[in-house]
Amino acid sequence: MKRLITFLVLAYCAQVGAQSSPTFAQVSLSTDINVSEPLPSRVVLTAWSKTPQKHAQALADNTNVTVLDRDEQSLTVAISNNNAYQGTFLPAQLAPSFVIDFDEKATQPFISGFTPSKDEDIKAQIVEYVSGYITEPSYVHGFNFASTVAQQRSGDCTEYAVLTAALSRSKGIPAKLILGMVVVQYPHGLYAYGHAWSEMWVEGQWHTADAALYNDGAIAKFYLPSSEVQNESLAYSRTLMESMASMPSKITAFQRGDDYQE
């Protein structure tokens, strides 16, 4: 029965790098609105999970997401596509870790290859560089460290996020890993996926930095974090499993948030 622990951090990712849709990452989404029309900057939805209270706590500091209602099985939230919120950072979010190992020798060619322009947005440049650095998008990986991703140049959303955080920290920009769900509107439809991304702290704000979905042709994206990967030590796997266990299993009552007032 110990083998039960060998669980899957696999394929809990939105479509990356023009790959085909991941088999197990898609979350069912039901809505009455016309999804062919452009969505407003804010939407409202109900996310069903086993731990809505824990989920609500994880959202406490994120002003992009407002908890409107909660019961024992679900959480109703308003999500803005602003993708930035006020906050502070911890020293650990600047430092190398077992997972975000930008200090490893194997990570250096990746880091030294990044030569940003001072005149342009550093966040956007990091995301673009990581997006281009991973030349073989693939869902077959579980959860690879930055040094492994830097060598293999392959991965899905977790690998993109890890590499983004590593490069960010190496440049003195605080960064963290986030697990959650993303609702994406494409010209062909509206989808919800389990997802991982990073957040960068720039000029007093945490900004969503998602290299996996860079230039993916989406019309709109709404990020609903479930948890931050706070343990980047050898126990990271346990943290990931705990986080993923509380991910939403379905989205209902998805609606436009035009009328929502903060």
Added chain:
Amino acid sequence: MFSKKIALSLLGVLGLSANAHAHDFIDVAGFPGWFNDAMKREGALDEPSELSLPELGIKSDVLGELSLADTDTGTWYYTIDIGSDVPMECWVFTEYDGTANSMHGISQMGLESAETLNKKALSGQFNFALDVGVVGTTAYAAYDTLYHLGEGDQKVAGLMKAMAAETNDSLQVCLHNELGYRETFKQAFVAFIQAFDNAKPTNAFYQTAYAWRINGIPVGFSRESYAKDEDGDVVIESSLSMLVPVDANSVARTDSFSNSWSMPDGALINGQQYTIENGVMASTYRIDYKDEKWEVAGKIQNKDIAATLEHSKWLQSEYGNYLSIENLRNSDATRDTFFMWSPDADPTSALEVSLDKTDSSNTFQLNMSLFTFLFEIDDNNAPVSGTIDYGVMKMTLDQMVSIGTPKLP
């Protein structure tokens, strides 16, 4: 008299009927008529032939006309005529990565051969089917790939069927690269594996294997074997092989193996584990009890690790879990709590686990903070089926075979 031919046919039928059907990812109903006609073809496995492999103690009849086509140190390559245009191919390896990784590797090699033979580049490949099952006490996995070679008017389609099993210290992988012949291939594979399963020596007092499914899709199997060593302790061998269809085109491959020793009372003595993911050694771990501390050493993604667990007392072995179930079942207690070492979750600390009785006498719940495993047990106190709800994924485990009793004789 019960002829050998009938016995082998029955063996194939029984082997098939004992298992769930493959999960097909692609509905071919909308495909052209010629394709569907080709997919309906089956061969006739009328005559058995002998498989003799003295190095592994194998001498048995198999289905189809078998020929040893090539051999090298620790590797044997056979072709088996199963009544199709292209023969079935089988490899036997004594050194290998594991059922999932090796089968995928051979299947990909088969696709490369198809490119060479047809002088056309691979232009697409799709997961066609996955399956898991058991032959005797041997678990197997199957992975079929629908592929395209060439482009435009020159495009051709093929079906690469692959099946693999590990018996004792060897791995058998079979391929068949032709549309149709699915049941024929499976029957011939089952007979081939049966030859190895029959010769498999064991001193285990308990063996079991489980089929793993995610949202109903068979993604792999786990195996456990328990034997008594010369000191009276329990030697535990367990493994997990998984092929997870992560998208329409690919599968993530994992093979994990562990050996551990347990005291007769269920206390872990020591253990080691290694995992191969997608053809790469992903991790190796070892745990030993030294100077009244649990010491862990190993490597993960090429990084050396060493740690001392904060928890220095009893760690429960996999064998101990069966004893916990038995104790709970035969007492008024409703809960047992203990610590386990699970390096996949966290190699540096012990994981607290609780086992609860439910209202039903044969249903239990294992709680691991990470998730809850609800399962039913058989008369031997072994889980026969269980479920984990994990976000959008529902994982189920179903016992495919159970030989003996999970209790020291």
